[in-house]
Amino acid sequence: MDFRIFTEPQQGADYDQLLAVAKATEDLGFDAFFRSDHFGAMGDGDGLPGPTDSWVTLAGLARETSRIRLGTLVTxxxxxxxxxxxxxxxxxxxxxxxxxxxxxxxxxxxxxxxxxxxxxxxxxxxxxxxxxxxxxxxxxxxxxxxxxxxxxxxxxxxxxxxxxxxxxxxxxxPIIIGGKGKARTPAIAARFADEFNIPFEPVDVVAAQYDRVRSACAAAGRDADELTYSVALVLCCGRTEDEIARRAQAIGRDVAELRENGAAGTPDEVVEAIGRYRDIGASRVYLQTLDLSDLDHLDLVAKEVVPQLG
Structure with a gap:
């Protein structure tokens, strides 16, 4: 599988923080660095120091990286x-x-x-x-x-x-289109997409949407296997329960909920979680990384998760 790091800067990040994560993404062997395209923080966060423009950010990173793919999920x-x-x-x-x-x-x-x-x-x-x-x-x-x-x-x-x-x-x-719409989204993907993505959904929901996209491709006379199928999952990995709990607390999430719906737990648990999506046809995963100061998190995943699935 391809492993991509996916950030949400509207929750609170400046360019220097994003650059540090992008450089770690490249140095650790991940395939790509992606960011959201939002101007407002969600939930209880204050978003300080304020939003950054996605394409201005990617222009800067384009000159300060050399290998990783760069993109938005989604503009x-x-x-x-x-x-x-x-x-x-x-x-x-x-x-x-x-x-x-x-x-x-x-x-x-x-x-x-x-x-x-x-x-x-x-x-x-x-x-x-x-x-x-x-x-x-x-x-x-x-x-x-x-x-x-x-x-x-x-x-x-x-x-x-x-x-x-x-x-x-x-x-x-490459054009990435995603979402849960049952009719129009698959039809638009069949017409324009090189990749179809579903973020933060259980395996059964993702599998059903992949099937709709494949059906839409057939209706449009397109080979459904031309598309890459991907998922986005919240990342919360640790070697011990204390480390997992610390990382969950840092992003304001519950460990049990993350284990149920994200790429969370020990490295072996994260491998198992991602593997369930691979089994239904996903060949690429976007790991939503919310604590941008925790570069050791990326190092752990690169060393103990990616080799088991890459």
Whole structure:
């Protein structure tokens, strides 16, 4: 399996902390460093020192790392117009030498939209804008150099776009789509995704959604095996019960609940938990790392979990 480190900086992290985690991710042999795209803290956290922009962060990390893949899980389509977003992602792909992966979603956290003056339309409209954004972004990236791109859609219109810059990766950076929607999400994934992700759900829920995506691919005439299937799980690993409890307390979670729903417990327990997802077709796991100061946590997983499943 591929092992990726997944961070939630809106809960409280500055660029230097993210850089330290990204460098540890690279040095310890993990496949990728990913971050969320949020502007507001969730739960009881104060979010200090405040949010960081996902693509500004990834641009910096693109120049300060050399091997790991970099991406978002996932960028909110409500935050950015699709044309400028295509430019930003292509530029970061260039800055990284072709290591970007592009997760995009419809947006869901209303409070952060209200806090920063971002329109938050109905769920139906958000999904329509999300799908149209994917049409535009892939259209811009796929337009040959020297030709122009036009789009006359319900929400966005582009005329005589030079469709520049181009990403380094061809035909484009991998696109990640995920979520639990039973109809529209699988259909959009079948149309656009290179990877389908389900975060923080039990094995049976993930398996059922993978089946829906496979069915949507069949309906669209696409080979479902072209997609990578992945999961995201909260990480809380320790060699002893005291170490596990300390790490759970640091992120405000209950050990028993994490053992039930996350990648938690001793290294062998974490291997077993991840293995259950591998058995239903997941070949990639995003380990949600919430205490960014605890780099020993990553070291433990790299040495005692990854070798058993990698």
């Amino acid at each position: 909110s389509a409500t935050f950015r117009l699709p044309g400028p977003l295509a430019i930003s992602v292509a530029q970061v792909d260039q800055m990284s030498g072709g290591r970007v992966e592009f997760g995009l979603g419809s947006g869901w956290f209303e409070d952060e939209h209200l806090a920063y003056g971002i329109p938050f339309p109905s769920v139906g409209e958000r999904f329509e804008r999300f799908e149209e954004s994917l049409e535009i972004i892939t259209g811009l990236w796929g337009t040959p150099v020297g030709e122009y791109f036009d789009h006359d859609g319900r929400y966005y219109s582009l005329k005589n776009s030079p469709a520049l810059p181009k990403p380094v990766q061809t035909p484009r950076p």
